[in-house]
Amino acid sequence: MHHGDHAYCQIATADFAIRVATGIGAFTRDEWDSLAGTARKKAGTSYNPLVSFDFLTALEDSGCAVRRTGWQGHHLRLETPEGRLLGALPCYLKSHSQGEYVFDHGWSDAFERAGGHYYPKLQCSVPFSPVTGPRLLVGSGENASQVKAGLAAGLKLVTDRLGVSSAHVTFATPDDVEVLEAADFLHRTDQQFHFFNEGFSSYDDFLATLASRKRKAMKKERREALADGISIDWLTGKDLTESVWDDFFAFYMDTGGRKWGRPYLNREFFSLIGERMPDDILLVMARRAGRYIAGAINFIGSDALYGRNWGCIEDHPFLHFEVCYHQAIDFAIERKLKVVEAGAQGEHKLARGYRPVTMHSAHYIAHPGLRRAVADYLSRERAEVAAMSDYLDEHTPFRKGEPPGAT
Numbered sequence: 001m002h003h004g005d006h007a008y009c010q011i012a013t014a015d016f017a018i019r020v021a022t023g024i025g026a027f028t029r030d031e032w033d034s035l036a037g038t039a040r041k042k043a044g045t046s047y048n049p050l051v052s053f054d055f056l057t058a059l060e061d062s063g064c065a066v067r068r069t070g071w072q073g074h075h076l077r078l079e080t081p082e083g084r085l086l087g088a089l090p091c092y093l094k095s096h097s098q099g100e101y102v103f104d105h106g107w108s109d110a111f112e113r114a115g116g117h118y119y120p121k122l123q124c125s126v127p128f129s130p131v132t133g134p135r136l137l138v139g140s141g142e143n144a145s146q147v148k149a150g151l152a153a154g155l156k157l158v159t160d161r162l163g164v165s166s167a168h169v170t171f172a173t174p175d176d177v178e179v180l181e182a183a184d185f186l187h188r189t190d191q192q193f194h195f196f197n198e199g200f201s202s203y204d205d206f207l208a209t210l211a212s213r214k215r216k217a218m219k220k221e222r223r224e225a226l227a228d229g230i231s232i233d234w235l236t237g238k239d240l241t242e243s244v245w246d247d248f249f250a251f252y253m254d255t256g257g258r259k260w261g262r263p264y265l266n267r268e269f270f271s272l273i274g275e276r277m278p279d280d281i282l283l284v285m286a287r288r289a290g291r292y293i294a295g296a297i298n299f300i301g302s303d304a305l306y307g308r309n310w311g312c313i314e315d316h317p318f319l320h321f322e323v324c325y326h327q328a329i330d331f332a333i334e335r336k337l338k339v340v341e342a343g344a345q346g347e348h349k350l351a352r353g354y355r356p357v358t359m360h361s362a363h364y365i366a367h368p369g370l371r372r373a374v375a376d377y378l379s380r381e382r383a384e385v386a387a388m389s390d391y392l393d394e395h396t397p398f399r400k401g402e403p404p405g406a407t
Helices: 029-033 053-061 105-113 144-162 174-182 203-207 212-225 242-260 267-276 319-335 347-352 368-393
Strands: 006-011 014-021 071-073 075-079 085-089 092-094 121-124 166-172 186-196 231-235 281-288 291-300 304-312 339-341 355-365
Touching (some): 014 144, 075 144, 174 186, 212 319, 231 319, 242 304, 304 319, 319 339, 319 347
Antiparallel strands (some): 075 085, 186 339, 231 281
């Protein structure tokens, strides 16, 4: 069943139809799984669990990313005129800017002060997830450059037809940003910190790449984190029982509630991902005196471990660093994953062997005046991000003269 209106646009020499779907469930699982990056397929293909059918439908089915919470599904289907799916773009019509991690409050304030309406806007991303992944999703066997160009043009068309202020494609891959820039989207950069596994066979191999003083500090921190009789469990697959989710949700609500007010994810969401994609989830749980006291949720891709939410009900020095960053490195080395992406913010990750990495997003601003102002702002911001990245690269804990091979 398909929801929404048709809009036809002429791109290159082929006719494409753009159709809007109000939920990921308007795609069949087979359709979604045929899109590049969305499912574990044959060896050599990249898989990002945060753009999987299971993850995105869990957000909608649990009521976390729905109209009531300000995330109305507005997903784009690029089809042949006969209705065969060529590509897709996960997208939401939004009445606010929460849960995005790429901040545009300054733009909305300026536009509203000038008499414009910034909301609703289109947000093309994974709700509540500051994780880079494919956005312009291409069907298996299709011409990638044509399909991506069709999706970029289709997003502009839908933005203009709806009469909304803007469309924002965030945490996009550099390839997707290049296509969007060619379609007059504005390029924005930001920074995260990722660990790169240089083919290490053990944590000690990784430590050997650090300067001696940093190596000692890291070992001491890890010892002290577990000093209060704390042990660590890795839970995945069948280990993810409802009782474990109860514990983790208590940590998430306690820490998330104190830090951010009302957390975005509800208890049902965790049950749904536990049912639908248990082998793609790693819970790192800290146990003391016979009960779990802290934990972090990670998602396991074909090449990367994606660290997401953390919470605790007891405070212990350095436990956050152990559970979120050191254990993630241990797991990545054991599973031979190339990268750990540890989420938004956090220059404290630098001292723990995570390197600065540039994030990319692309923004289509319909109003010419707002577009000029944003373009000017972004050119300055890109220069600042690049300068900060250069500065931080000089302050990594790695031994001088032997930088890791990450770019």
